Amino acid sequence: METRKIKNGHRTTYFLIGSFTLLLLISIGAFICLGRYISRESEKSIHTVGDLYMAGINNHITAHFRTLIELKLEQAEAIVEVVPSDMADRDELYQELVYRSNVRNFNYLALYSEDGKMEMLDGNPIQLADPDSFRKSLLRREKKIAVGYDSLGTEVVILGISAEYPMENGEACMALVAAVPIDYISAMLGTDEENALISSNIIRKDGSFIISDTGMDYKDYFESLYQRYPASDRRKIDAYVRELSDAMEKKESYSTVLDLGNTSQQIYCTLLPYSEWHLVTVLPFGPLNETVESLNANRTFATLLVGFIILTALLVIFYIYFRMTCKQLRDLEAAREEALAATRAKSTFLSNMSHDIRTPMNAIVGMTAIATAHIDEKDQVMNCLKKITLSGKHLLGLINDVLDMSKIESGKMTLTAERVSLQEAIEGVVGIVQPQVKGKGQNFNVHIHNIISEDVYCDSVRLNQVLLNLLSNAVKYTQEGGLIQLSLYQEEDPPEKGENYVRTHITVADNGTGMSEEFLKHVFDSYSRVDTMRVHKTEGAGLGMAITKHIVDAMDGRITVESELNKGSRFQVILDLEKAEPSEVDMILPAWxxxxxxxxxxxxxxxxxxxxxxxxxxxxxxxxxxxxxxxxxxxxxxxxxxxxxxxxxxxxxxxxxxxxxxxxxxxxxxxxxxxxxxxxxxxxxxxxxxxxxxxxxxxxxxxxxxxxxxxxMDVEDLQAAEGSQAELAGRRVLVAEDNELNWEILQALLSDIGIEPEWAENGQICLEKFQASAPGHYDIILMDVRMPVMNGYEATEGIRASGHPDAAAIPIIAMTADAFSEDIKRCLDCGMNAHTAKPINFDEVVLLLKKYIL
Incomplete structure (x- = not known):
């Protein structure tokens, strides 16, 4: 057996080492692939960013160019608009044109005829570099710009605007031509400012420069490429020139990345407005390549560093996991022992429950036999019946505890908020524990003080359950003649809830057997019970305190316990309860x-x-x-x-x-x-x-x-009397109950106080009898819930929905073993007026009958 465990341990070790090695290799491969992928993506991203950047630069320069040209064209048009062509004195007309031209910073001014002759009015004579294109555009009455030279060789930008002024030969001109030195355009475009990163050139379709950022050493843009780069790149340059020329011919934008020499260039070309010129912007990747290489180096270092960190982390994880695996093997053995202990605990619990259930069952069976044997001895029978009743209540309490714990553990416990009188709740609980207290000869005190709101909203069933569990435990574990004290007081406006709530403190203290410090840690655990020889005869499922803790937690409250062995225990419950509207009764008595x-x-x-x-x-x-x-x-x-x-x-x-x-x-x-x-x-x-x-x-x-x-004190009672049982005589009650024995019990009890009960074996029969009855025939309906054919919920809904005159008014009281809070809520939601739980408490039934009939 030991050898098998060692072999299993070796297998686990080999598996962990192999898994770790495989994971390491996969990680290295993944990092290499990741690095390559990121490099490719980085290159693509740089080209994309460069393209976007170049497009933005070109758009910016083009927009600037358009604005500048349009400004100069508008200035030229303004000359035509303000100087009329029909002035009588031709010299005065020419002087006015020159004046207007000089005001607008034009260095040259001329009249342009349809046959392409230029008659200068101001400045040195100028000559067009491309006269045919310029003349054709003006013949179409278009605005046009061109490049030319004056007689001194100065390059100028020429603007043509349609106009009809008389020339020296008496003919009318076709256009007014104004010009400025080309340096003016270059300075205004500001391309020199971009020299640190990009270069911008304005060229014609044949590649000749209009404005150049490459210097005046080259005849045109295309020639500059061949001269600046070695012959090995000639094929690339040929292809690039061909593509660029095609794009310029089609007047389309063009973008490419050109690898020449040891550098790459991002190139972008667009057509400039009002001209046959093209803007070519070049972004060298030299600085970017250095940045990318640095980035790649940093990425490689970071990848190696991350790989090292991951490897170290894997080693640490492997070491920790290996140790945890060894510990788990040890813990498995401990867990097996705990499971065996839990099984033994379960067996002990079932044994205790078997004893605790059989004890009251034995009393019920035994007392029934004694009563049967002494049927004619009234006192003996009454004594037996009394003990049967007490044993039945105890057995019911055990069953309720087990069912409650099952509901809590399944997460199905719910709370129902309803108006509750703390006075009635405390008095009811005190009345229930009085027989137990008297039976053990104990002293029982109840203290209340500083009661701010007697009526509150909470789940009355669960509140009673908490009080009964605490008091029942105090009675169980307090010796004969001992002292038990129930205290209740309130605080105004709990800070967590506000002024609509009242903090209610409930304390149950005794001077009984108390609990050890060790047991205090488990007092709220399920199935826990002090198990010493001194309390060996104490019966119970060991669930009361666990249920109490769950209920208090569900009500957003707190429960604490203080206890010392042989000196007693003190449980304190703190609940923040919503205040109910105070009663309208004015509680004032004579000043006695x-x-x-x-x-x-x-x-x-x-x-x-x-x-x-x-x-x-x-x-x-x-x-x-x-x-x-x-x-x-x-x-x-x-x-x-x-x-x-x-x-x-x-x-x-x-x-x-x-x-x-x-x-x-x-x-x-x-x-x-x-x-x-x-x-x-x-x-x-x-x-x-x-x-x-x-x-x-x-x-x-x-x-x-x-x-x-x-x-x-001779004060008139402000509330109607409940009436006596005699006032119920002759009332008709329809009882929906599928269990014949339960019907016999109810029939006997109701008949004893003069009520006339009528039996309906299921919900369907109950509904039919009600519908067939005369108005006012039935005074009230007692409705079971779990019945064949039609259950109590369906029967109640059917009665309320029927057209019978009493359908809405007749009281319907649920009488069922479904006694949880959600069961009560469902009964009320479907149209019932009240709820009473089985086994039947006949006094409670009588009170409900009085409340809804009288």
Missing amino acids: KMLVVDDDETLCRTAVDALDSIGIQADWIMSGEDAINMVEKHHQARDDYQIIMLDWKLPGMDGLSVARQIRRIVGDDMPIILISAYDWSELEADAKEAGINGFISKPLFKSTLFYGLKKY
């Missing part, structure tokens, strides 16, 4: 004097602040004995309190004993209200015997105090 008695100073101060905001003047005290003394003192001063609110669990003397003593002092008229986080039903009989008038459940929100106290 009240005494608040509780051993929790924070609760006392918070309650007094809340009472003050609703108009009640309140004092507070922290013990029963001090409360009795204060009541007696006020009674003797004939300044009795008008109402007293005291806690059930007080140090020394409990709330019931304090109430009895106060009754002996003030009599039976003063309302005494008990406050507690425990269930009122368990205290009611003893409390009423002690003289207590009523009960308000902790936590003491502002709304809790307002609605809890107003009925004792």
Whole structure:
């Protein structure tokens, strides 16, 4: 086995070395090809750039030439325009023409006849170099320029403009001819300025120079080429002269690269306007060749440098990769061990789950058998049913945790924003955990303070889930007689969200078993659970904290935990929740004097602040004995309190004993209200015997105090009563449910409170029964979602879309095991009014029936 591993390692090494060598050779070949390709492309680019540059230069010079010639032609035309041809005095006419010519800087002026004779008016006599072309253009009454010489041999540029002035012989001339020295044109064109890089020549079709940048040593442009370059280049010059001559004959632009001697030249030729002349611009590649050679040298150096860097990088990568490969081989073995450990962990989880699921299942089956055997013993049956209910709820909690984690891990968990009352949410959660707390004899306190907005927008189901997971864990891992505390407070305007949000702090603390520092690192991991002998009997899937963390993260919140072994744990959740519009109810009560008695100073101060905001003047005290003394003192001063609110669990003397003593002092008229986080039903009989008038459940929100106290203060109730179960008697409910057992359970429960249920086995039957019913026949519809033939969504949409008079108004409540937030949203979106989850909580069902029927 070891030998096989060594051989595999050698194969890997050979493969890496061979791959590296091949890659190196490919890289070298690629760089050589790249260098050649770039050189060719650079040469093409230089020629292209040179062509564009030369075209630009030629266009610039041509445009300058055109502008200059047109200016001189316009000046000549201006002479004709301002000097009339019908002046009586011929001498005066000639003087005026000469004057106008001199003003416009013309050095020569003459009259030109149709037969080509030139009669000079100013300057030395001039002679045309190409008289035939000049005469033919003027006969066609065209503007024309030409080159000529004066009697002293000075080369001049001649401009001809059509005109009809009288000549000395009495005939009318054909044109007025004006001329300037050719140096004027050359200076104005400014070709000398380009000598540093290019040369520009103006030539005729035969190659003779009009203006030359090559000096006066050559007769014409073509001769200069033959004389300046050796005979070995004669064939190239012949071909070039032939091509250039053809282009000039056709009056076309011409461009080429001419290699002569050891240099190359970019040549560009264009026809100049108003003439038979051609502008030839030459760009020698000597300086550019030096630049290109330097560029090639630099490129070669850069290529070698890059190649060296790449080679070095490849070597480094090879070395690192080789080491990584060796490490991966080691890691593979470690991963195999981790996989085996994960498999063992999975087996342990399944074993734990099997135990945790079988435990409540065993209780359900066992209690059912006991109840069946003692069917006639009511107390025994009631005890069994109670334990069956608790075991069923625990089993449902395990299943929900596993399903929730599956949904989270698949990325399908969604949140639904809805208006939520924090007061109702906290009271509901407190009510749920009360039996667990009482069962273990634990002390449970609830603190609230600085509540800015009781109503907020969030996912109520997920918020309740977070609270229940935290409190359930606290109850699980806190010993009998231990302390659990739930705290809630708010901050105004969280900086990340703004004034429409309120930062809500939720803290759950206990003095239970706590967690080790090592386990704290994994407290939010899936399937993690403290597994020590002290908590071995604690049941659960180990998913509660992982689910809580995912929910808090989805709500853009934060969750932290502090814990110490054997000293307890403290979880804190921070959520930025959007404020809901406050209730329109004006929470103001008569200005009664009240005494608040509780051993929790924070609760006392918070309650007094809340009472003050609703108009009640309140004092507070922290013990029963001090409360009795204060009541007696006020009674003797004939300044009795008008109402007293005291806690059930007080140090020394409990709330019931304090109430009895106060009754002996003030009599039976003063309302005494008990406050507690425990269930009122368990205290009611003893409390009423002690003289207590009523009960308000902790936590003491502002709304809790307002609605809890107003009925004792002769204040008219501003909200309609929910009604009693008796008011539901005789109501007709259509139940869409495909499971016969579920129908039997609902039928029995609804019938017990006087409701008349009617069964529809699927959505299609439900729709048909509703459509066939008389208006007002059904008061409400309970709709399952997953049904054959037609599901609940389709049935609801069908009912809403039907033409029945009650189609839009009849309440439809979803009653389904699809209980995730997105399921609730879908129910509401398709037209249902509310949602309640299976297994059925009949108290919740009754509340919904009252809400939508009464």
